[in-house]
Amino acid sequence: MPTDHNVCGQRIAYNRATHGALSERETEVYESANKEVEDILALLAEIQNARTSAEGEITRPLTRREIGTIFEVSSQLHGSSTILEAFEEGL
Structure with a gap:
């Protein structure tokens, strides 16, 4: 399915997989x-x-703030990837 979603100012330009077996x-x-x-x-x-x-x-090390951001989003990434993996295994 084509998408026009923007991520950090960049348009996603690929077609995402469609799964007809999924409910709305x-x-x-x-x-x-x-x-x-x-x-x-x-x-x-x-x-x-x-x-x-x-x-x-690479011209500088990570800042404490950047490291904190990475740790924060890593748990979100884990949760989302678990959801995607569950759907992919079930299809």
Whole structure:
């Protein structure tokens, strides 16, 4: 299914898998978990990009705030990936 969802200013330009066997509510849960994973990956990319020079070299260590953010989103990522895995195993 095509999407026009934006993550950190970037449009997702791929077609997400569709699962005809899912109820409307299951589809909502699946899409929400998928969106959360995309948002987390974009946030992690932003953190990495802020530390990287134009040549692709890391120019500074992670700040305490960045480390805290990574720890915070890791539990969200775990929850969303568990949901996605459950759906994928059931399909």
